[in-house]
Amino acid sequence: xxxxxxxxxxxxxxxxxxxxxxxxxxxxxxxxxxxxxxxxxxxxxxxxxxxxxxxxxxxxxxxxxxxxxxxxxxxxxxxxxxxxxxxxxxxxxxxxxxxxxxxxxxxxxxxxxxxxxxxxxxxxxxxxxxxxxxxxxxxxxxxxxxxxxxxxxxxxxxxxxxxxxxxxxxxxxxxxxxxxxxxxxxxxxxxxxxxxxxxxxxxxxxxxxxxxxxxxxxxxxxxxxxxxxxxxxxxxxxxxxxxxxxxxxxxxxxxxxxxxxxxxxxxxxxxxxxxxxxxxxxxxxxxxxxxxxxxxxxxxxxxxxxxxxxxxxxxxxxxxxxxxxxxxxxxxxxxxxxxxxxxxxxxxxxxxxxxxxxxxxxxxxxxxxxxxxxxxxxxxxxxxxxxxxxxxxxxxxxxxxxxxxxxxxxxxxxxxxxxxxxxxxxxxxxxxxxxxxxxxxxxxxxxxxxxxxxxxxxxxxxxxxxxxxxxxxxxxxxxxxxxx
Numbered sequence: 001x002x003x004x005x006x007x008x009x010x011x012x013x014x015x016x017x018x019x020x021x022x023x024x025x026x027x028x029x030x031x032x033x034x035x036x037x038x039x040x041x042x043x044x045x046x047x048x049x050x051x052x053x054x055x056x057x058x059x060x061x062x063x064x065x066x067x068x069x070x071x072x073x074x075x076x077x078x079x080x081x082x083x084x085x086x087x088x089x090x091x092x093x094x095x096x097x098x099x100x101x102x103x104x105x106x107x108x109x110x111x112x113x114x115x116x117x118x119x120x121x122x123x124x125x126x127x128x129x130x131x132x133x134x135x136x137x138x139x140x141x142x143x144x145x146x147x148x149x150x151x152x153x154x155x156x157x158x159x160x161x162x163x164x165x166x167x168x169x170x171x172x173x174x175x176x177x178x179x180x181x182x183x184x185x186x187x188x189x190x191x192x193x194x195x196x197x198x199x200x201x202x203x204x205x206x207x208x209x210x211x212x213x214x215x216x217x218x219x220x221x222x223x224x225x226x227x228x229x230x231x232x233x234x235x236x237x238x239x240x241x242x243x244x245x246x247x248x249x250x251x252x253x254x255x256x257x258x259x260x261x262x263x264x265x266x267x268x269x270x271x272x273x274x275x276x277x278x279x280x281x282x283x284x285x286x287x288x289x290x291x292x293x294x295x296x297x298x299x300x301x302x303x304x305x306x307x308x309x310x311x312x313x314x315x316x317x318x319x320x321x322x323x324x325x326x327x328x329x330x331x332x333x334x335x336x337x338x339x340x341x342x343x344x345x346x347x348x349x350x351x352x353x354x355x356x357x358x359x360x361x362x363x364x365x366x367x368x369x370x371x372x373x374x375x376x377x378x379x380x381x382x383x384x385x386x387x388x389x390x391x392x393x394x395x396x397x398x399x400x401x402x403x404x405x406x407x408x409x410x411x412x413x414x415x416x417x418x419x420x421x422x423x424x425x426x427x428x429x430x431x432x433x434x435x436x437x438x439x440x441x442x443x444x445x446x447x448x449x450x451x452x453x454x455x456x457x458x459x460x461x462x463x464x465x466x467x468x469x470x471x472x473x474x475x476x477x478x479x480x481x482x483x484x
Contacts, residue, residue: 002093004192005041013195014188015044016211019057020204025050029184029211034100034332035322035367043187046210051179051221054208058150058177059227061205066147066175068203070124073172077121079200084114084161084193091161091192096323098186099160100332100368103323105286112448113161113193116466119450120169123471127174142480147175148253149229151474152222154243155190156235157183157334158289158390164190166454166465167232168197168207174474176230179208179222185334187211223247230474233257234291236388237414237459255463255473257291257455259388260416263409264294265431267402268302270421271443276310278445279394282419284315284372285446287330288392289338291460292417292439292448296385298405301398308376308396312357315372315394320363332368333391339368342391349375349384349395359392380408388414402431410436416456419445438464 008014015024025044033040046054065073084091092106099106129144151171155163164180171178182190187209194202194209212218222228223246230253233243237259247254264282266275282294299307323331333339339362346360359373370391378385378395385395399405409418417439422428432440438456441447448454453464463473 001040002097003090004087004195005094005097005188008188008191008195009041013191014041016046016050017191017194017207017209018050018054019060019208020198025211029187029213031098031186031188032335033097034334035324037366037368040097041188043211046212046216046218048217048221050210051212051218052225054179054210055150055222055225055227057205057208058179061203062150062177065172065177065203065206068175070127070173073175074121074124076197076201077117077124077169077172080193080197081114081117081121083196083200084110084117087196088114091189093324094192095160095189096331098188099157100334101286101289101323102329102331103326104329106323109159109162112450113159113165115450116162116165116169119466120173120471123170123468124173127471127475139481139483142482144478144480145475146478148474148476149176150227151176151178151230151232152219152228153178153180154219154231154233154235155180155182157185158286158291160186160189161193163234164193166450166470170465170471171232171474172206174471176474177206179210181210181212181219184211184213219243220246223252224249226250229253231255232473240461253476255465256461257465258416258459258461259414260291260293260456260460261295261386261388261412261414262292262417262419262437263435264297264419265405265409265421266297266299266303266307267405267420267422267427268300269423270303271423272303272307272310274443275307275421276314278419278421278441278443279311280314281445282441283394284318284330284392287333289334289390291388293390294394294419295389296409297394297396298399298408299396300405301400304396304398308357308374311394311396312374315374315392316358318372320369320371322367330372330392333370334368336368338390339370342370342389342393345384345387345389346373346375346393349378349382352379352382354378354382354395386412402427406431406434413459414456415458416460417441417447
């Protein structure tokens with residue numbers, strides 16, 4: 001176990017957090033270590049009545065929190081940032097235990113997650129407005145930005161700390177109150193973050209946490225309450241589509257960060273060593289369990305054999321094992337179903353003619369592990385290219401012209417991120433502009449930054465998180481017409 005988990009258990013903080021109080025809920029949910037398949041702890045579950053209580057608490061806290069000085073709101077976020085950095089090792093260990101990712105990935109996530117609290121602590125005092133003379137000269141056009149209100153946040157299991165802070169940070173900075181529903185696979189990290197926020201002076205009701213299964217009716221209860229005015233969701237496109245339909249009943253302000261199918265384009269003039277380095281980050285960060293993970297490697301035919309060999313060598317050399325062992329680089333998948341889905345996708349690709357450059361097997365060991373895999377000679381119409389793999393699998397597809405690469409890259413309903421490697425800056429920028437994605441990594445395998453707008457186009461989402469845009473997602477513009 002890790003120190004912060006022991007704290008949560010000792011103080012009864014492994015359940016629901018509503019109105020500043022912790023409770024055990026209406027049932028128990030076992031949280032499983034995917035590396036050992038052992039139960040870490042049973043977490044309290046919410047039912048619909050708890051969802052109503054959480055909305056009550058958030059609605060009651062909204063007025064006082066909105067009236068709290070921006071600097072005071074900011075200081076709570078800043079103190080939590082500092083607490084997260086001071087306790088980054090034990091938070092990272094907690095992420096490893098419930099999520100399975102390798103310790104270096106978990107530590108990187110904690111640092112990334114903490115930065116959202118620092119960034120939005122700096123944004124809170126900078127919420128602006130505008131006063132200008134109307135063109136007709138008959139009045140002043142005044143705009144003010146006000147918090148949207150009670151906000152429901154649904155976060156995924158793959159980045160349990162960062163996806164929570166990326167939503168909580170801007171909401172609180174804007175003056176909103178929040179109800180967070182973490183993924184049932186990884187609720188402990190969110191509970192630990194809120195525990196630190198509580199110690200940093202978080203007022204009761206400003207942030208509430210309900211742990212629930214999708215079938216419990218908890219989400220529907222909250223989204224149909226007229227006091228809830230915002231839904232922020234990160235997860236699959238399929239679930240996002242369902243939530244959009246539910247949110248339509250109350251015409252909620254909605255932010256969606258959904259699935260991806262990222263192309264990783266390697267042109268013939270690319271620095272292949274740099275491209276390999278970027279590919280390892282874009283593909284293997286979090287063992288490929290990321291919406292930003294490179295999903296399709298589109299490689300120019302003249303360099304495909306060499307690049308595939310380099311990629312297979314690098315991925316095949318990665319050490320697979322429990323993330324708590326700091327020497328391991330690839331941890332398990334989140335659960336048995338996810339691992340089996342990956343194995344099925346790979347087998348179907350091989351049956352359809354793809355070659356195996358490395359991997360393509362489930363190791364004979366306890367835990368939900370899958371070997372890092374590179375598939376060569378994948379057909380452009382292979383089914384695996386239409387699916388978000390969410391695992392350590394890199395299918396390589398060949399192209400011959402720039403137009404062909406761009407067309408293949410855009411041939412998807414998703415548009416979150418794309419990666420481009422070339423030695424020609426003009427070519428890279430032209431390609432970046434032609435790609436249908438919300439983000440592009442140009443000669444970079446990592447683009448995420450709290451100061452940059454994160455989000456996609458097409459079926460990859462609505463809105464942006466991080467940057468100045470992140471706080472605007474939790475603000476409404478009010479126009480006041482006046483004269484003097």
